[in-house]
Amino acid sequence: MMHLILADSEIELVPQAIQGHPAVVKHAKIRKKKPSQMLLDASYHHQAIRSKYPAEAERRGRPDIAHFVLLNAQESILNHEGLLKVYLHTRNNDVIKIAPETRLPKAYHRFVGLIEHVFQNKYVPDKEKPLLVLEKMSLQAVAKECGGKIIVLSEKGRKINLREYEIPRDVTFIVGGFSSGDFLSNIDFADDIISMYHETLMAWVTVYELIAEYERRYLEEVK
Ligand SMILES: C[S@@+](CC[C@H](N)C(=O)[O-])C[C@H]1O[C@@H](n2cnc3c(N)ncnc32)[C@H](O)[C@@H]1O
Incomplete structure (x- = not known):
């Protein structure tokens, strides 16, 4: 996973x-x-x-980044095949756990309305069968809960070639959901901190590269 x-x-x-x-x-x-x-x-x-x-001022108030990333991830083949689980962690340690079957709104204003609803009610659509659940958790706590090898993606990380990098089947990738600056959370607990390109990439491009590479390695087995 x-x-x-x-x-x-x-x-x-x-x-x-x-x-x-x-x-x-x-x-x-x-x-x-x-x-x-x-x-x-x-x-x-x-x-x-x-x-x-x-x-x-250059980094706060960017729900659009999460919208792009989550649409990409939730609609990916990897997610359709049941091999992906996505977590949205925020600057205030709010964590939204997203059920794989969740189909997020394509229209930005509807996505914003949905996330506001989660902040107000903690569960969407309801507590019995939630698709989105809000919890207070540090980045380290959610990463440890996910388990597997924990890998942070950062432009400041160790330079690697993603095609040759060892990706275990059970892996947790951490990608920054911000446009500029650095991680606010401590990331020292990670097993590895890697950079996959010599320039800064958008978060949704980073995420799709990871998903595509994981699919290349592990998808054939479930098809
Ligand atoms: C727009 S960047 C944030 C800018 C920030 N200066 C940084 O890279 O930490 C959003 C996220 O994409 C990922 N990212 C961007 N460029 C990357 C690179 N060259 N290698 C690996 N991950 C990258 C990182 O997880 C980063 O936090």
């Missing part, structure tokens, strides 16, 4: 410190929601983010 953790994803509800900012209030009115119930989204709240968190 391949476990995939999208780590330190820039997904959070609008922090209290900027809930009264005019850009946030305006957006909340349009969406007919309370600011506290909305996901922080740099496309709409960039001024508000910059006013309170200037040092992190």
Whole structure:
């Protein structure tokens, strides 16, 4: 089984410190929601983010990254064949566990609505047969729960050629769900930290390279 953790994803509800900012209030009115119930989204709240968190203004409020990654992963052949399990870990140690049969909305605004619903209710669609479950967990805790060899993907990692790299059947890959900067979480617990290319890749490209390589190694056995 391949476990995939999208780590330190820039997904959070609008922090209290900027809930009264005019850009946030305006957006909340349009969406007919309370600011506290909305996901922080740099496309709409960039001024508000910059006013309170200037040092992190280029990375916070990016649910779009998780949307791309999760669509890619959930719709992959590997997932259709039952060999993939995906976890969305956020900057605040919220972890959303995603059942393999989950088909996520293709439209971004519907994806945002769904994640907001998870933050409010912890389970989607319900506790009896949940597709999405929210738990408080550190990156290390969720990685240990996944098990297998734990491999972090980072542009600062040890340079490897993915085609020749040893990938055991039970593996947990950790990919950053942010656009710039570094992991916020401790990643020292990983068995290996690797770089697969000499330039920075988008998270969804990194994820698809990993899925494609794992498919190449292990899919034939189940077909
Ligand atoms: C856009 S990058 C984040 C930028 C950040 N400077 C970094 O690479 O840590 C998103 C994620 O894609 C993965 N990634 C990006 N470039 C990579 C590379 N050359 N090799 C391996 N993973 C990479 C990492 O997991 C990274 O956290």
